[in-house]
Amino acid sequence: PAPSATDPWRPVAHLTADKNWLNDPNGLVHHDGTYHAFYQYNPRGNSWGNMSWGHSTSTDLVHWEQQPVALEASPEEEIFSGCIVMDQNNASGLGSAENPPMVALYTSAYGRNGALSEGAQAQSVAFSLDNGTTWQKYQGNPVLNLAPTNNNFRDPKITWYEPGRYWVMTTVVADAQVVKLFKSTDLLHWDYLSDFSGVGAQGGLWEVPELVLMDVEDSTAKKWVMLLSINPGGIAGGSGMQYFVGEFDGTRFTAENAAAPDAPLSESQWLDHGADYYAANSISGAPGDKPVLLGWMGNWDYAEHVPTTPWRGSMAIPRELTLVRGERRFEVRSAISAAARQTLERGDVKSKNLTVGSSDQDLGEDFTGRAQLIELEMDLTSSREAGVILRQSADANTGLRISYDKETRTVKVDRSRAGTTNFSEKFSPYHAVSLPPSGSDGSVRLEILLDSSSVEVFAQDGAAVISDTFFPDWDATGSSVFSVDGDTEFTVRMRAL
Ligand code: FRU
Numbered sequence: 001p002a003p004s005a006t007d008p009w010r011p012v013a014h015l016t017a018d019k020n021w022l023n024d025p026n027g028l029v030h031h032d033g034t035y036h037a038f039y040q041y042n043p044r045g046n047s048w049g050n051m052s053w054g055h056s057t058s059t060d061l062v063h064w065e066q067q068p069v070a071l072e073a074s075p076e077e078e079i080f081s082g083c084i085v086m087d088q089n090n091a092s093g094l095g096s097a098e099n100p101p102m103v104a105l106y107t108s109a110y111g112r113n114g115a116l117s118e119g120a121q122a123q124s125v126a127f128s129l130d131n132g133t134t135w136q137k138y139q140g141n142p143v144l145n146l147a148p149t150n151n152n153f154r155d156p157k158i159t160w161y162e163p164g165r166y167w168v169m170t171t172v173v174a175d176a177q178v179v180k181l182f183k184s185t186d187l188l189h190w191d192y193l194s195d196f197s198g199v200g201a202q203g204g205l206w207e208v209p210e211l212v213l214m215d216v217e218d219s220t221a222k223k224w225v226m227l228l229s230i231n232p233g234g235i236a237g238g239s240g241m242q243y244f245v246g247e248f249d250g251t252r253f254t255a256e257n258a259a260a261p262d263a264p265l266s267e268s269q270w271l272d273h274g275a276d277y278y279a280a281n282s283i284s285g286a287p288g289d290k291p292v293l294l295g296w297m298g299n300w301d302y303a304e305h306v307p308t309t310p311w312r313g314s315m316a317i318p319r320e321l322t323l324v325r326g327e328r329r330f331e332v333r334s335a336i337s338a339a340a341r342q343t344l345e346r347g348d349v350k351s352k353n354l355t356v357g358s359s360d361q362d363l364g365e366d367f368t369g370r371a372q373l374i375e376l377e378m379d380l381t382s383s384r385e386a387g388v389i390l391r392q393s394a395d396a397n398t399g400l401r402i403s404y405d406k407e408t409r410t411v412k413v414d415r416s417r418a419g420t421t422n423f424s425e426k427f428s429p430y431h432a433v434s435l436p437p438s439g440s441d442g443s444v445r446l447e448i449l450l451d452s453s454s455v456e457v458f459a460q461d462g463a464a465v466i467s468d469t470f471f472p473d474w475d476a477t478g479s480s481v482f483s484v485d486g487d488t489e490f491t492v493r494m495r496a497l
Helices: 338-344
Strands: 020-031 034-041 052-058 065-071 077-086 102-110 121-128 153-161 166-173 178-184 191-197 205-215 222-231 240-248 253-255 278-282 292-296 319-325 330-336 350-356 372-382 385-392 400-405 410-414 430-434 443-451 454-459 464-469 478-484 487-496
Touching: 020 052, 020 102, 020 278, 020 292, 034 065, 034 077, 052 077, 102 153, 121 153, 153 205, 166 205, 178 205, 191 253, 205 278, 205 319, 222 253, 222 278, 222 319, 240 278, 240 330, 330 338, 330 454, 350 478, 372 385, 372 400, 385 443, 385 487, 400 443, 400 454, 410 454, 410 464, 430 464, 478 487
Parallel strands: 020 077, 077 153
Antiparallel strands: 020 034, 034 052, 052 065, 077 102, 102 121, 153 166, 166 178, 178 191, 205 222, 222 240, 240 253, 278 292, 292 319, 319 330, 350 487, 372 443, 372 487, 385 400, 385 478, 400 410, 410 430, 443 454, 454 464
């Protein structure tokens, strides 16, 4: 569906379900030229419940087509988060050599009369022999349970460990803040390896862990990176994602230079500094050498109250991660994935250079819009703060403000006057991240992906990202730029989406 005055917040470049609630992406896999995204989905309503795996497919990571529900909730079992891999060699025996199975590992959340007691969570297998279209549950489910402590044991995600030639699964015991690692050669029998715990933010549930192997940029070295969602306790309040860089020896993952538990939040490393980026995991088999992540643009603080209908919840733009050696430690940089970028950059570019003083400058007719890919370069040599206002109303009273302050060295996204905010008291007004300007001249470069109800700001070539949902008025389509305490030089490039 396209956005309209009656569905003003429907994204044009992000995955949503045609109708009903969605949260975490699950089972992300690239196979035979098609990207598959499965996700936490309620087939019967617009809030969390009846957890099933919805399914959408895409060839460009921007436009998605919804498919029939893949795994549907029953009174005995809801289908929580998990992952999918192509079992190329049919190690599971669930397919054949000629037709290897697509294998899903998911969390069974048991109801009454389920295989385990009500409320228990354990890991189960399902498989598809027709490229993800239809799914069957494995007879021997669950394949992994922690009896007698089966509460909050969930979110399996699998990585191939080449030196040992086995699969490694990360899971969490969410309320104990522990990641548990297991290994398997057939995806059905899992042996315990180790626990990962005791570092990073502890003040919430640990969810959706994943171990990814990454090349270190400009070097032949590789590092293992643990991605981990936490809720509440995220950097922007509520749900957020931390990462840890370290080594994995086939048994144990050890984080290097990770913040001690309950160290100031800024000491932890965060994948995103906005309020709406959670439960991201990588697309198995995605082309290229870098992990490509899809994340949910939501926050458990208010996701169930956002004012969209008949759908609720969308995914962020797929992101490619790069690992660089920073001054003190390794750092992850995020960028719009190359595949998605190809589509997003298809349209004509409008560009403008301008010097802005104390009065805001409207960018004019050519730069209006509801969904845009924007490059913004600002030279703050002779000013203190500068930025852009998007989705601005005609009277200029409301709009989304994105700015950089040279003195405090912060990028800030302010959604407090950008439309509807009164659906939840927890809908936080603004989010910020501190980043040095480039060089001595005080230049800042922002790439901004604006969609009907979200913004993703990639600052300084992805050194930090702020992803936020917001719910602007349909008629507010203006764009302007501003400067504080002196003149700012702007270069603005915009493509309508
Ligand atoms: C994360 C999460 C997962 C769980 C799923 C349930 O957002 O809570 O831990 O598997 O959502 O929908």
